[in-house]
Amino acid sequence: TQLLEQSPQFLSIQEGENLTVYCNSSSVFSSLQWYRQEPGEGPVLLVTVVTGGEVKKLKRLTFQFGDARKDSSLHITAAQPGDTGLYLCAGAGGTSYGKLTFGQGTILTVHP
């Protein structure tokens, strides 16, 4: 069974601070996706990383896929209250053909 450990589970910070969310597994994934979810809504895709060592930037968000494709991180620079939400990492591939294996999520709260 493939598992994704996501940490921290909760993060409460002030506007302007930086933060990093980690997603780790003992399994190799062919790709890893990061989603953001608002209460009562579906997860919205932020990025897909597919190559070991890949780094993708989306404005103030930086995503990295580990060299061995077992881990990933999401770094937010100068967080804003609008960044508040649930962040989910999800791995695809390996023994989980087709389906996504999700981490437990990180609830981020950015205070003005």
Next chain:
Amino acid sequence: DSGVTQTPKHLITATGQRVTLRCSPRSGDLSVYWYQQSLDQGLQFLIQYYNGEERAKGNILERFSAQQFPDLHSELNLSSLELGDSALYFCASSGRGGAVRDTQYFGPGTRLTVL
């Protein structure tokens, strides 16, 4: 807007009942996935269909079943409902036969409450 639609948005029913959740994938996507999200279990994969055929199964209960129709919309049937089935149910879709690098796009979900 992901392009994936789900109905109904909310569903309230009693234990022992049966409900049907509906999903229309993004235009052109052949694969449909169903996920369940609860507070204690997070997002869990239930089942995947590709072009009308079952492709992969997750931890889906025997009381649950799904199908994908020729027009590619999908339905998730939940029967003999229990209190513990209360959760958010999401549908996602992807193209290219659900290959491992395909990105999945999620619908807005159906919130099921079993009383």
